[in-house]
Amino acid sequence: MKKLLIALVTLVPALAMAAGGNNVQLEKANVDLTDNASLERGLDIFQHYCSGCHSTQYQRYERVATDLGISIDDMRSKYMFTDAKVGDLMHSAIPSADAAKWFGAVPPDLTLVARVRGQDWLYSYLKGFYADESRPFGVNNTVFPLVGMPHALQDLQGLASVVTDADGKVTIVKDENGQIITTGGSMTAEEYDQAVLDLTNFLVYSGDPVKLEREALGWWVLGFLFFFFIIAYLLKKEYWKDVH
Incomplete structure (x- = not known):
């Protein structure tokens, strides 16, 4: 319980900054907790792109494997990149002291992020990065202005272009089909939408495994x-x- 309270105290102030953003209309995240294939794809993305900095330290590898129908051998070989045991909690790979030194603050645990901010916020946030050379990592976010982290999925999505109106409101450029126009990513807009939905689905599950x-x-x-x-x-x- 003490660790849980500490996580909330750490996570809520950081994410609460987003509430004062550009009043962006959040996109609907149609997650499906019965779709184990989507949940496993989300786990795969999280472990490969997010777990280096962020943890889901209130989950255990073994519990996730059981819930998602993944064999223990596959969990070890595909999704465990530290010397942790399968019964251990899912801590990030980066030491907290190093994270604080490199990023200015320890990246928050994400076990409860979907419950704290909501699945639509999380889905929209993951799609809201755009190029901004004024920021330390060269990116900003329409949902979370002045975000202090790099675009971890940039290799997949690429970078989006934006237009800024006279009031300073930033809007990501989309095509006639409503898809974000990006450059440099390995995925199409449709493929990235699905990847982000899978990741959101996994984090919604993480926040409430017994839902x-x-x-x-x-x-x-x-x-x-x-x-x-x-x-x-x-x-x-x-x-x-x-x-x-």
């Missing part, structure tokens, strides 16, 4: 309460029939 189980159990609870209500009502009528 599907809890929701399924909830229907059983409601069914029990409905059945109990009928029994209670019939008992009430039986007990009070002589009174009336």
Whole structure:
């Protein structure tokens, strides 16, 4: 519990800065927690592109493998890049002291990012990077202005161009189909949209691994309460029939 509170204290102030952004209309993230293939692709992207700096330290490799239907051998060979054991928590590869020195602050744990900011915010943020030479890493973000991190998925998406209106509002340039126009990425706009959706899906799962189980159990609870209500009502009528 203490670690959880520390994570929230660290994460919330950093992400709260985004609330004062350019009032960007968030895109809808249609995640599907029943799609294990999407969740595994999201895990793959997270481990290859995000876990070097960010952790999901309230998850364990073994639990993720079980939930996503991944064999322990595949988890070890495909998604574990440190000397961690399969039962360990999923810490980032970079030491905190080095991260603070290189980035100015320790990159936040992302286990709860989707719960703190919402899946639409996260999805839009991952699509909101654009070239800005005034920033230390050469990029900025429409959803999180003055973001202090590089565009970790730049190799996949490339860099987007923007236009700035007279009020200083930044808008990413899109084509006639609503797709972001980028240069230098290895993926098409459609492929990147799917990759970001998969990553968002995985982080939504990370923030609430038992959501599907809890929701399924909830229907059983409601069914029990409905059945109990009928029994209670019939008992009430039986007990009070002589009174009336």
